[in-house]
Amino acid sequence: MKQILNKFGRIWERAGIFIMLAALAAVFAAINPDFRKANNISNILLQCTPIGIAAIGMTFAIISGAFDLSVGSTMALTACVTVSLIGVLGFYGAVAAGLVLGFLLGLVNGLIVTKIRISPFIATLGTLWVYRAFAYIYTQNKPVQSTDAVFTSWGENFVYVPRLFIVMLFCYLAGFFLLYKTPFGRYVFAIGSNRRAAILSGINVARVTLFVFALAGLFGAMGGAALAVRLWSAKADTASGYELMIIAAVVLGGTSLKGGSGTLAGTFGAAILFAVIYNAMDMFQVQSYWQKIALGGILLIALSLDGLRRKYMMLAIEPVQSPLKDKGERINEK
Amino acid sequence: MRNKLALFDIIFCIAVAVCLVFAAGCKKKAQPGETKKVIGFSVVDMQPNFFQDMERGVREGCEQMGFEYKLHDQKYDSALLVSGCENLLTRGISALIVSPCEPSAMPPVVKKAKNMGIPVIICDIGSGGSEHDAIVISDCFGGGEIAADYMAKELQKRANNTKKVGVIKCMPGHIYAVRRGEGFVKKIQQLGFQVASTLCANDVRDQGYRVAQDMMTAHPEMVGIFCENDPMALGAIQAVRDAGKSPIDDVLVVGFNADPEAIEAIKAGNLAATIQQAPYEMGKQCVGLADKLLKGQALTYTDPNLREITIPVRLITRENLSQYFPR
Amino acid sequence: MSQQQFWKIWERFGLFIIILIGVAGLSLSIPNFATMTNFRNFINQAAVVAIAGAGMTLAITSGGFDLSVGSVFALAACFGARILIDGPVAQSIFVSLVVGTGIGLLNGLIITKLRVPTFIATLAMMTIVRGAALIYTKGRDINIITEPAREAAYKFFGGGYIFSLPVPMVLMILVFVVFYVVLNHTAFGRHVCAVGSNEQAAIYSGLNVDRIKIAVFAIVGLTASIAAVIQTSQLMGVNSGSSGLGFELQVIAVVVLGGTSLRGGKAKLFGTMAGAILVAIANNGLNLYNTPIFYQYLVFGLILLLAVSMDGLKNKFYTPAGAWAQKI
Numbered sequence: 002m003k004q005i006l007n008k009f010g011r012i013w014e015r016a017g018i019f020i021m022l023a024a025l026a027a028v029f030a031a032i033n034p035d036f037r038k039a040n041n042i043s044n045i046l047l048q049c050t051p052i053g054i055a056a057i058g059m060t061f062a063i064i065s066g067a068f069d070l071s072v073g074s075t076m077a078l079t080a081c082v083t084v085s086l087i088g089v090l091g092f093y094g095a096v097a098a099g100l101v102l103g104f105l106l107g108l109v110n111g112l113i114v115t116k117i118r119i120s121p122f123i124a125t126l127g128t129l130w131v132y133r134a135f136a137y138i139y140t141q142n143k144p145v146q147s148t149d150a151v152f153t154s155w156g157e158n159f160v161y162v163p164r165l166f167i168v169m170l171f172c173y174l175a176g177f178f179l180l181y182k183t184p185f186g187r188y189v190f191a192i193g194s195n196r197r198a199a200i201l202s203g204i205n206v207a208r209v210t211l212f213v214f215a216l217a218g219l220f221g222a223m224g225g226a227a228l229a230v231r232l233w234s235a236k237a238d239t240a241s242g243y244e245l246m247i248i249a250a251v252v253l254g255g256t257s258l259k260g261g262s263g264t265l266a267g268t269f270g271a272a273i274l275f276a277v278i279y280n281a282m283d284m285f286q287v288q289s290y291w292q293k294i295a296l297g298g299i300l301l302i303a304l305s306l307d308g309l310r311r312k313y314m315m316l317a318i319e320p321v322q323s324p325l326k327d328k329g330e331r332i333n334e335k
Numbered sequence: 336m337r338n339k340l341a342l343f344d345i346i347f348c349i350a351v352a353v354c355l356v357f358a359a360g361c362k363k364k365a366q367p368g369e370t371k372k373v374i375g376f377s378v379v380d381m382q383p384n385f386f387q388d389m390e391r392g393v394r395e396g397c398e399q400m401g402f403e404y405k406l407h408d409q410k411y412d413s414a415l416l417v418s419g420c421e422n423l424l425t426r427g428i429s430a431l432i433v434s435p436c437e438p439s440a441m442p443p444v445v446k447k448a449k450n451m452g453i454p455v456i457i458c459d460i461g462s463g464g465s466e467h468d469a470i471v472i473s474d475c476f477g478g479g480e481i482a483a484d485y486m487a488k489e490l491q492k493r494a495n496n497t498k499k500v501g502v503i504k505c506m507p508g509h510i511y512a513v514r515r516g517e518g519f520v521k522k523i524q525q526l527g528f529q530v531a532s533t534l535c536a537n538d539v540r541d542q543g544y545r546v547a548q549d550m551m552t553a554h555p556e557m558v559g560i561f562c563e564n565d566p567m568a569l570g571a572i573q574a575v576r577d578a579g580k581s582p583i584d585d586v587l588v589v590g591f592n593a594d595p596e597a598i599e600a601i602k603a604g605n606l607a608a609t610i611q612q613a614p615y616e617m618g619k620q621c622v623g624l625a626d627k628l629l630k631g632q633a634l635t636y637t638d639p640n641l642r643e644i645t646i647p648v649r650l651i652t653r654e655n656l657s658q659y660f661p662r
Numbered sequence: 663m664s665q666q667q668f669w670k671i672w673e674r675f676g677l678f679i680i681i682l683i684g685v686a687g688l689s690l691s692i693p694n695f696a697t698m699t700n701f702r703n704f705i706n707q708a709a710v711v712a713i714a715g716a717g718m719t720l721a722i723t724s725g726g727f728d729l730s731v732g733s734v735f736a737l738a739a740c741f742g743a744r745i746l747i748d749g750p751v752a753q754s755i756f757v758s759l760v761v762g763t764g765i766g767l768l769n770g771l772i773i774t775k776l777r778v779p780t781f782i783a784t785l786a787m788m789t790i791v792r793g794a795a796l797i798y799t800k801g802r803d804i805n806i807i808t809e810p811a812r813e814a815a816y817k818f819f820g821g822g823y824i825f826s827l828p829v830p831m832v833l834m835i836l837v838f839v840v841f842y843v844v845l846n847h848t849a850f851g852r853h854v855c856a857v858g859s860n861e862q863a864a865i866y867s868g869l870n871v872d873r874i875k876i877a878v879f880a881i882v883g884l885t886a887s888i889a890a891v892i893q894t895s896q897l898m899g900v901n902s903g904s905s906g907l908g909f910e911l912q913v914i915a916v917v918v919l920g921g922t923s924l925r926g927g928k929a930k931l932f933g934t935m936a937g938a939i940l941v942a943i944a945n946n947g948l949n950l951y952n953t954p955i956f957y958q959y960l961v962f963g964l965i966l967l968l969a970v971s972m973d974g975l976k977n978k979f980y981t982p983a984g985a986w987a988q989k990i
Binding site: 119 | 729772776777778779781782783785786787788789790792793794796797801911914915918924925955956957959960962963964966967970971973974975
């Protein structure tokens with residue numbers, strides 16, 4: 002019995018968020034027939050894409066010990082630029098332009114953090130306002146719309162699965178590869194756990210940090226493009242307040258805000274979980290003001306369980322037998 | 336120990352799910368056998384009075400006409416607008432009424448609804464160029480013009496009319512409010528006045544207060560302030576009073592929306608005037624239109640090309656207050 | 663002047679220098695800037711943010727921060743406003759303060775006892791408390807219309823004068839002096855700094871870190887509610903849904919501008935006050951110039967970035983403690 006529980010505990014640690022997701026989804030599906038409809042499920046998968054994609058870059062950032070508060074503004078600015086260029090460059094050209102812009106915006110963030118030595122929290126707080134201002138000035142506060150056929154077709158389904166969701170899967174695969182299979186990914190973890198040690202180990206921390214911010218901007222731009230496809234338009238005040246939600250999704254997924262540990266799979270699960278919760282609140286006609294309380298409550302419950310678990314885990318682990326103990330005794334004898 | 340907690344976690348999230356269901360304030364399930372048609376209504380944000388009144392109009396209209404009613408709150412987020420409408424559409428509604436926080440995001444929603452054969456009626460704000468079935472729209476631009484006429488007329492009576500006014504705007508993203516300001520500015524300039532200062536107060540009272548203070552500091556000779564909504568006007572009134580001036584005799588303050596607080600302020604002699612829209616009636620009218628469409632009847636439009644039905648707005652002042660607000 | 667000397671002066675007086683330059687520039691270019699009325703206007707605005715900033719400085723010094731101050735502000739204002747309509751001024755203010763402190767306490771408990779990370783705990787409380795405020799007022803605004811005597815007494819806090827100085831300014835100075843004394847001359851203040859510099863060391867030194875954190879968050883709630891009372895008295899009304907929106911980022915920005923390090927352990931209280939004054943002056947100046955809102959956003963971001971870059975560059979080029987503190 003103990004082995005089963007043990008194994009279960011290990012599974013929970015790695016896939017807890019998915020178990021929570023499955024349990025909640027199962028309960029909702031059982032209670033409400035509308036929830037089970039194939040249309041609804043594909044809606045949920047579609048609705049989680051903008052935040053889900055942008056959260057990939059944020060995961061990288063948080064694992065490396067940084068923050069990107071400007072991601073919402075980046076999403077808005079790149080979405081506006083992308084939609085406005087569809088007529089000129091065609092859909093794919095416009096998306097590419099948007100991605101390049103996102104990369105550059107992230108790079109600027111990185112430069113401010115590494116060259117001018119400002120804390121990421123403040124640097125991105127500043128760029129949050131600056132980029133949003135750029136979005137307003139660029140669009141002169143008018144919405145940009147496009148009915149380009151290729152553009153709108155990306156909002157459709159491909160055999161019941163939304164195309165955007167497939168794009169999201171590919172983005173996550175790319176993220177997985179970068180994070181777990183390349184030296185860059187390992188450096189990101191290293192910088193997050195112990196910056197000093199990483200520097201002393203010879204990692205070019207400045208360059209890695211720069212790239213991390215650029216990635217955050219890149220995935221933010223991808224998320225912005227997804228958002229534009231959902232809305233068939235973009236406006237300067239789109240994606241307001243998204244940065245806090247994205248960070249919440251990353252943390253809910255299991256990445257620690259202190260940096261050094263994190264899971265991309267967790268972020269994926271958390272993004273879908275948010276979409277499920279919003280969908281369920283609509284399905285159950287939860288009153289608008291109570292929705293805020295419900296959302297906050299779920300965040301608190303999920304993370305307090307996590308926190309309590311870690312607290313008890315620390316108490317439950319037996320003290321490690323020091324391999325140096327014998328040596329110490331010998332030294333004392335001398 | 337740790338594994339017991341893992342089990343604990345699972346039990347808790349099921350508990351969370353159940354809590355969510357109860358927090359929903361359990362709607363009564365429809366009796367089996369009743370096949371009421373359902374109307375879905377997606378509203379900009381349930382916080383401002385204007386939309387609360389609109390929601391009440393739709394809700395009571397549905398009750399009166401025998402429809403079942405489902406509500407969705409966009410909380411001013413265009414992505415939630417799209418996802419909320421999508422959710423409503425998958426729940427078997429017969430007609431969709433939308434008050435969009437961002438009209439330019441309507442085309443995908445309307446396309447989806449059309450594919451499912453569900454009529455879409457837009458209630459105020461704008462259509463974003465989509466292929467809606469009808470739009471009931473309040474004449475905000477005209478309302479601004481009415482306010483300009485009123486202000487000019489009142490100020491002409493004064494001896495110290497410097498012909499300088501200020502405009503306090505809503506958040507730049509709220510286009511319905513932007514139209515109010517545009518209408519006002521165009522008309523007041525035509526009438527020979529100068530708009531000395533245009534500042535944004537983000538729809539809220541406290542910024543209306545501060546912005547009005549700064550406006551009066553920069554232009555002490557200002558004689559009128561037009562605010563694109565009532566909360567900002569109420570803040571502006573406080574600022575005028577704190578500066579030792581009267582919001583009626585010295586600096587004429589005009590709001591927009593006819594919120595209950597603004598009506599009280601007009602009664603108390605603090606606010607000069609406000610512009611009343613008819614959100615409740617608009618909401619009800621949309622339900623009526625939905626009913627007609629579902630029965631296959633034709634609609635009469637004010638402007639058939641845009642499939643638009645315009646609702647006039649009305650100036651409310653101390654003089655005509657008792658006529659429209661007998662309480 | 664050598665580079666070292668420049669940075670030393672900057673560290674102590676940088677923000678005040680920027681304020682002086684700003685005030686001078688604005689006085690010269692805008693005729694009505696340097697008037698008592700305008701001064702009262704922007705100092706009252708600064709006071710609201712500064713008082714909440716004092717509490718936030720304490721929180722950041724202890725190693726945390728509080729994203730829920732905006733919603734706490736709104737809830738305290740709603741309760742106070744509702745009670746003022748029928749009840750005495752003292753009761754209204756008392757209830758506002760209790761509500762603010764209570765929610766702060768709740769924040770502290772959630773963070774220490776339930777071990778929820780500070781970011782998520784305060785973010786969650788931000789949405790929960792906002793929902794509570796909307797439910798309490800049923801989504802409608804509260805307009806304070808009450809007996810003239812009560813109204814005058816309540817308005818004293820937001821618009822009155824003591825010794826011909828605006829009351830909010832006096833309250834702000836009072837609050838900061840109290841905080842200064844507590845931080846620098848009491849054991850509690852030292853403990854807060856200890857917890858912020860190195861929590862583990864503080865635990866091993868025998869400090870009851872949980873209790874200190876709970877106290878800190880309660881104080882943050884208290885200062886937010888004081889700020890709420892001042893603003894509500896200025897406006898004589900509350901928007902339950904939009905009051906205090908974005909306030910938390912403003913407050914944190916002001917603390918950061920003031921020079922308090924986000925890493926914790928060191929507090930620059932009067933820097934926070936200076937930061938709040940700077941932001942209020944910038945706001946005021948932009949409005950007097952009739953700047954369109956988009957450019958105001960731009961200016962804010964740039965001010966924040968520039969002010970903090972000076973700090974960052976200072977760290978790069980100048981280390982106060984000598985060779986052993988060389989940062990890589």
